Amino acid sequence: MLKKLLKYAGLTFLFLAGFVAVYLLSAFLLSRIGISSEKTEGKQVAIYIKTNGVHTDIVVPVRSEWMDWSRQLRFDHTLAKDTSFRFLGMGWGDKGFYLETPTWADLKASVAFKAATGLSTTAIHATYYYRIDEDETCKKILVSTDQYRRLINYITGSLQKDPAGKVINIKTNANYGETDAFYEANGSYSMFHTCNTWANNALKACGQKACFWTPFDWGIFYHYK
Numbered sequence: 682m683l684k685k686l687l688k689y690a691g692l693t694f695l696f697l698a699g700f701v702a703v704y705l706l707s708a709f710l711l712s713r714i715g716i717s718s719e720k721t722e723g724k725q726v727a728i729y730i731k732t733n734g735v736h737t738d739i740v741v742p743v744r745s746e747w748m749d750w751s752r753q754l755r756f757d758h759t760l761a762k763d764t765s766f767r768f769l770g771m772g773w774g775d776k777g778f779y780l781e782t783p784t785w786a787d788l789k790a791s792v793a794f795k796a797a798t799g800l801s802t803t804a805i806h807a808t809y810y811y812r813i814d815e816d817e818t819c820k821k822i823l824v825s826t827d828q829y830r831r832l833i834n835y836i837t838g839s840l841q842k843d844p845a846g847k848v849i850n851i852k853t854n855a856n857y858g859e860t861d862a863f864y865e866a867n868g869s870y871s872m873f874h875t876c877n878t879w880a881n882n883a884l885k886a887c888g889q890k891a892c893f894w895t896p897f898d899w900g901i902f903y904h905y906k
Contacts, residue, residue, distance in 0.1 A: 704872070707894075708894075708895060708896050708897060708900065711892065711893045711894040711895065711900075712892040712893070712894065712895035712897070712899070712900025712901075712903060713892075713903065714892065714893035715890060715891070715892065715893075715904050716884075716885060716890065716891040716892065716893060717890065718888060718889050718890045719828070719888030719889075721825045721827075721828065721888065722825070723825050723826070724823035724824055724825050725823075725824075725825065725826055725829075726742070726745065726747070726823070726824050726825070726826065726828075726829040727742070727821055727822070727823055727824075728740060728741050728742075728821075728822050728823075728824055728829070728832065728887075729741075729768075729770075729813055729815075729819055729820060729821055729822065730819070730820050730822065730880065730884070730901060730902070730905065731770055731813070731818060731819040731820075732818050732819075732898040732901075732902060733818070734818070734898070735898060736772055736774065736876045736877065736898060737772065737876065737877045737880035737881075737898045737901055737902075738770035738771060738772040738806075738808065738880070739770070739771055739772070739832070739836065739880055739883050739884075740768050740769065740770040740771075740810070740813060740819075741768070741769055741771070741829075741832070741836075742767065742768060742769075743766055743767055743768060743769050743809070745829075747826060747829055747830055747833065748829075748833050750769050751764075751766075751769075753840075753847060753848045754769065754771075754807050754848065754862065754864065755850075756809070758807075758850050758862035759809060759856075759859060759860050759861060759862050760856060760858075760859040760860075761809075761859040761860050763809070763860075765811065766809035766810060766811060766860070767810065767811060767812065768809070768810040768811075768812070768813050769807060769808070769809055769810070770807070770808040770809075770810060771805055771806070771807050771808075771836055772805070772806050772876055772879075772880065773803060773804075773805055773806075773839055773866055773868070773870075773876055773879040773880075774803065774804065774806065774870060774875075774876035774879075775795070775801055775803060775804075775870035775876075776801060776802045776803055776804040776851075776863075776866075777789075777795060777801050777802075778870075779804050779806055779855065779863060780804070780851070780853055780855040780863065781855070798871060798872075799869040799870060799871035799874070800869075801869075801870065802865075802866075803866040803867070803868050803869065803870050804851060804863050804864060804865060804866050805836075805839060805840055805863070805864040805865075805866045806857075806861060806862075806863055807861060807862050807863070807864065808857070808858075808860055808861040809860045809861070810860070817902075820902070820905040822884075822889055822905075824887055824888070824889065828887040828888050828889070829887065831886050831887045831888070832883060832886060832887035834886075835882070835883050835886040835887070836883065838867070839866050839867055839868065839879070840864055840865070840866060840867070841864070841865035841866060841867055848864050848865075849864060849865040850862060850863070850864055851863040851864060851865060872896060873896065874896075875896040875897075877895055877896055877897055877898050877900065877901060878894065878895065878896055880898075880901060881894070881895050881900070881901050884901070890904045890905065891904065892904065
């Protein structure tokens with residue numbers, strides 16, 4: 682019996698190790714396949730991609746003639762309640778990670794399992810900024826008005842709405858600071874559709890350089906060196 686258990690344990694370990702190796706190799710190779718940006722004129726709107734080293738946000742102007750994000754993702758949803766913010770970063774991800782895992786030390790096995798398998802719900806994490814500084818972790822992208830409208834549609838389509846058509850603010854004490862808030866989102870998070878996959882698809886939606894597929898932030902930023 683012990684030999685059988687050891688055999689099954691060994692086979693399970695080899696399967697998991699092989700799966701991880703194939704996953705990482707696929708992530709590396711497919712992230713190197715680039716999707717070219719559209720050829721367009723009249724690039725009038727500045728957006729940004731911003732990473733914290735793990736997770737990519739899409740950053741947009743709070744107000745423009747095409748969208749005033751503060752009408753639904755309201756300033757008073759943040760602890761700061763400051764109406765002078767000029768930029769808004771938004772990222773999509775697993776709700777359990779966002780609300781129950783302030784640090785990696787707090788990660789629960791149940792949260793990790795649900796996140797990896799697509800069994801949990803998702804959220805949009807919105808962070809307001811007074812200014813945006815460009816560096817290796819934050820890249821500026823100029824888009825046309827039509828492309829920006831497509832990005833707006835992509836992001837708003839990721840936000841859950843109540844019967845009145847308003848986004849659903851998540852009341853929580855898990856805020857990262859005084860300038861952020863959480864909202865209910867559509868879709869399922871998994872190891873094949875991560876926060877960075879969502880951001881990469883946002884770039885595709887508005888005709889910008891992107892990866893064929895990536896679960897990691899470095900896949901996106903490889904094309905914006």
